Amino acid sequence: xxxxxxxxxxxxxxxxxxxxxxxxxxxxxxxxxxxxxxxxxxxxxxxxxxxxxxxxxxxxxxxxxxxxxxxxxxxxxxxxxxxxxxxxxxxxxxxxxxxxxxxxxxxxxxxxxxxxxxxxxxxxxxxxxxxxxxxxxxxxxxxxxxxxxxxxxxxxxxxxxxxxxxxxxxxxxxxxxxxxxxxxxxxxxxxxxxxxxxxxxxxxxxxxxxxxxxxxxxxxxxxxxxxxxxxxxxxxxxxxxxxxxxxxxxxxxxxxxxxxxxxxxxxxxxxxxx
Numbered sequence: 351x352x353x354x355x356x357x358x359x360x361x362x363x364x365x366x367x368x369x370x371x372x373x374x375x376x377x378x379x380x381x382x383x384x385x386x387x388x389x390x391x392x393x394x395x396x397x398x399x400x401x402x403x404x405x406x407x408x409x410x411x412x413x414x415x416x417x418x419x420x421x422x423x424x425x426x427x428x429x430x431x432x433x434x435x436x437x438x439x440x441x442x443x444x445x446x447x448x449x450x451x452x453x454x455x456x457x458x459x460x461x462x463x464x465x466x467x468x469x470x471x472x473x474x475x476x477x478x479x480x481x482x483x484x485x486x487x488x489x490x491x492x493x494x495x496x497x498x499x500x501x502x503x504x505x506x507x508x509x510x511x512x513x514x515x516x517x518x519x520x521x522x523x524x525x526x527x528x529x530x531x532x533x534x535x536x537x538x539x540x541x542x543x544x545x546x547x548x549x550x551x552x553x554x555x556x557x558x559x560x561x562x563x564x565x566x567x568x569x570x571x572x573x574x575x576x577x578x579x580x581x582x583x584x585x586x587x588x589x590x591x592x593x594x595x596x597x598x599x600x601x602x603x604x605x606x607x608x609x610x611x612x613x614x615x616x617x618x619x620x621x622x623x624x
Contacts, residue, residue: 389509389512389514390510390512390530392512392528393509393512393528393530394540396503396565396571397431397503397506397541400431400572400573401431403570403572404602405429405431405432405605406428406431406604407426407428407429407601408425408427408428408429408599409424409426409598410424410438410496410497410595410596411424411596412424412425412497412593412594412596413593413595414492414592421443422443423441423442423495423496424440425438425440425496426438427439428604428606428608429459429500433608434459434460434461434500434545435606435608435610436458436498438496439455439456442455454468455469455495458478458610459500460544461543461544461545462482462484462544462547462548463480463482463610464481464490464493464494465479465480465481466478466479466481473617473619476615481493483544484547486548486551487551487555487582488555488582489547489548489552490548491505491548491552491595492582496595497578500545501545501549502578502595502597503576504537504542504545504549505534505561505563506537506563506565506576507532507539507540507541508535508537508538508540508561509530509531510531510536510560511530512531514526514527514528515527518566521598524569526568527565528564528566528567529562529563529564529565530562530563531560531561531562532560532561532563533553533559533560534549534553535553537549538553556580556581557583557590558581561579561580562579564576564577565577573597574598574599574600575597575599576597577594579592580592580595581593
């Protein structure tokens, strides 16, 4: 990692942590439901199903808790699973005192990279900050305040255990609910380039490589909702930070126009915490 990337990643993570300063419903499992037969194998292929779907809209929610304090970071945008490109508008919570209003952050998600506008004090308004996700200790599953929708599904390639909970309804859509655990290192082995390196970094950086999850699939096998529970070591304090990251996918086939910044539009200076 370069010195500048270290400063950038540290500033972003600190910016999230300083803010600290939903599971889904389920029905009874049906014995004759064929989707309950081999949930582990089914879930390991959910990322491929999203690629077939092409694109979708997405909303994200990330709850972080430490020392009795809990905050929620929210995002909304679109994602192209074929090109692995997405755009999210991420809203940070107010400071603990409630006196500071944070402007929304625009994030562009790409294989191996995260681009952010309006992130970090001293960055010109027309410039982007670029971070190599493989250089982040969490692989950007947490740092950006939202889990990349494709990475969220790719993590299920590492499913170790899974059970079929049952059928339920989510936002008017009939879905099947599965619960299990995934291994980040195993997921990295089967992931595509760009995502593979990020998941491998997270496997080393998190407090544990085992990630509990709940996921809801529609009748086409597409992820409609996925909730991961991460745990990582808080470098500034003793103990770990518990993170629950929820991603909702809908509006499949939505148009996605994501253009990555040109090199001249990327800020090369120091990013300060704020």
